[in-house]
Amino acid sequence: MPLIDENKLTKSKNRNQKIAFFLFASVGYFIVTILVAILSFIVYKGIGVINWNFISQMPEEGMTKGGIYPAIIGTLYLVSGSMLFAFPIGVLAAIYMNEYFKDGIIKRIVRMMTNNLAGVPSIVFGLFGMSLFVNKLGFGDSILAGSLTLGLLVLPIVIRTTEEALKAVDDTFRQASLGLGATKWQTTRRVVLPIAFPNIITGLILSIGRVSGETAPILFTVAAYFLPKLPSSIFDQAMALPYHLYVISTSGTNIEESRPIAYGTALVLILIVLICNLIANGLRKYFSKKVKMN
Amino acid sequence: MKNFYKKFSERFIEGLLMISSTITSLTVVLIIFFLFKEGLGVFNKKPLEEGYAVVINRLNSVGKLNAEQIKNIYDQKINNWSELGGANDSIYLFRMEDISNYYTDEQIGENFEHLPDCLNSIVDSIKGVIAFFPEKYINKSFKGKQLEVDKVSLKEFFGGEEWFPTSQPVSQLGVKPLIYGTLWVSFGAILIALPLGLAAAIYLSEIAKGRVRRIMKPLIELLAGIPSVVYGFFGLVIIVPFIQQAFNLPVGETGLAGSIVLGIMALPTIITISEDAMRNTPRAMKEASLALGASKWQTIYKIVIPNSISGITAAAILGIGRAIGETMAVLMVTGNAAVIPTGILQPMRTIPATIAAELGEAPDGGLHYKALFALGCILFIITLLINLIVEFVSTNRKNTKH
């Protein structure tokens, strides 16, 4: 072997490693710092704005005073509407794809389509929702059109998380049930779904977080700048939190005066996402403990 | 009988499940149909506002012009008909507001009832005239000639360097500035996010201790959950003023602001996917490298990274995909100037931001509306390509793993 100074080699190896590891660790902490900075900045600026009146009152004086009650209600409607649409269909689709569909070209195509749908930018969903639901089907700018558009947007996410939950169920459970003479559906309903249930619910909650923050799909399908009244039917327009934040921070004549409202709205949006994440994590832990106890 | 019922309900349920699973595919097909039906419609339209006409003197031999030529006339870049293949006459631009130079209000009439006649005689009397007015003012005795305007062509659409759909008399529908804007902002974002994201992924998967990882990973995933409009807002109140001051610019809303915001947004995608790929490196492979006397860092860059390169590629491509399609955050911080950018410190306008900003003002079914759908088609095709590439990269990986 050519003469190599062992100590020198080890030294240079160690030095390189130290430099590299230090760099990577700094980047890791840097990214976490960015996140913490964004969150704490908005909490810091927004926390003083949030109180019961902010949550429960209508906006006043061109959005510079008052609360964001109608936007909260609108987002609530849109989240419920889109989940009512996407959740059952998504779960059923996932069951079919995971439990029934035989491997082959058709399954691959369906899977590819689902993946592609997941990658379509949200503004394209907005375009699509506008041309199909608003114009073609004549729903107009309405909660119905917005919910359906948002529902289509989260559908692939619901399918994916449900499929993952189903895949995590050990095959022996299915075989045991089928071996006892149960039909496929009986097996799915009584054995597979109960086991997969916690993960499915977790996925559902995370997609609620996603839906409540989406703006681009609702721009042209439902969102209104300001409505003096709450929507009374699914064919009415509605205000929504993310759109509200967008308009009061970029357009209008009172941008500066409505800044506090904007910080408050941003904080409410972040809180929704945070709470969804916390609930999902909590559920995950709760269920995994329960499984262990059994 | 019971057996029959059981069988029937099984079938029924299976059918129901099957229909559900086809909905995504159906949606993709419907998206393609609606997007392209409206979007391709742009090539079937004249870039002239509906109900308007461009007219010239009947003796003028020019009969047909395209959008660019008309624009050049109105910008007074073309001043003689001979440049357009006509006779050697200088071009006389007649604008509607010029009518008071020729006729008094009484002559035009209280309800503009004589306006068609007035316009008729102006067009008839000036040989080099070109005029633009609503079609309804052309009456039966009109002696001028209505110019034919070419439909929007593919070349104009993709080659045009100006995006000004509401310009008169002809809309300028060149998507180049928007495509360039999108590319500048997205590649800027990936230049920021890829090195940072990879470094963080390496740290998380190979270096960080279990406890650090357990805290850091969910935090980074949380970064993915924050709505884009909140990122946009943060960019607007922090990054935009910062850039304005740091570079001493008239406005802070620049491509760079968009790149930074998008870069932060693309981080979680890049980190989670490439981290997954790295963690999939077999333990035995890493141990074999260490057993040969390689240091941990040598093992990372000589074994772990090459082994997970397809996952890292997928992460980068998906990161770009996210950046290209992102709408709200970009709309709020890039300044939205539809000009071909020459540097990252200029205001830019991306394709998604254009759709979001303009669709609300574009009348349903009109040229502008269809042009925005055509932009949607471009976006859709880009994301489709990205998905296919990622699919290809990851199936390739599965095949070489054995």
Add this chain to the structure above:
Amino acid sequence: MYKLESKNVDFFYGTSQALKNINIAIHPNTVTALIGPSGCGKSTYLRLFNRMNDLIGNTKINGQVLIDGDDIYAKGVNVDSLRKKTGMVFQKPNPFPKTIFENVAYGLRVNGITDKKFIEERVETSIKQVVLWDEVKDKLKKSAFELSGGQQQRLCIARALAIQPSVILMDEPTSALDPISTAKIEELIYELKSKYTIVIVTHNMQQAGRVSDSTAFFYLGELIEYSATKELFTNPKIERTQNYITGRFG
């Protein structure tokens, strides 16, 4: 002098003790087989000799592990250099995602060798040593994944040989291979003995009988019996050893 030695070695993963007071001494140029049921500590023991267990956090070792009389767990020992003295072969063939050539050259490159000609020569000799040269000499630039499982495992042995270790540690090297490839590897082990000291963990009693000079039987972290292979298989001193090698428990 003994090539490898362990004196009163205890080893802990966290609070659970994986090895209890192990004393073994191994002569140079011999093959030692480590046998015993799953979880008996034989792999853990093997990995003490190149400090592979260091990679797992929260472990503790008492006693001494010696190579050529030097305590490898003493303070100031250079782990990278230590690992160069020992080559390791794993359960499943685990070539790197590189070409055949680069797989074998890897150990040289990470240890700072840049002389191209030297590397080429060393790669060739190493591959010849594992009797793989004729099969791969025309495709050294191809990915190592294109080889069959048995070829991959021999390549991994060549990879270990290239840095000229004096000890080869083998962790069930044939458990993922077919009988023909297994026979080739066993033959190879027999030939390598003249130059190296080999320690092999195996599940396969016949394999231990065929390739090794001495055998150590581990059970629940303890060394039950350690003697010449012939002795151990024909005339075990301890009943538990007999029960194991005759297949009464496993």
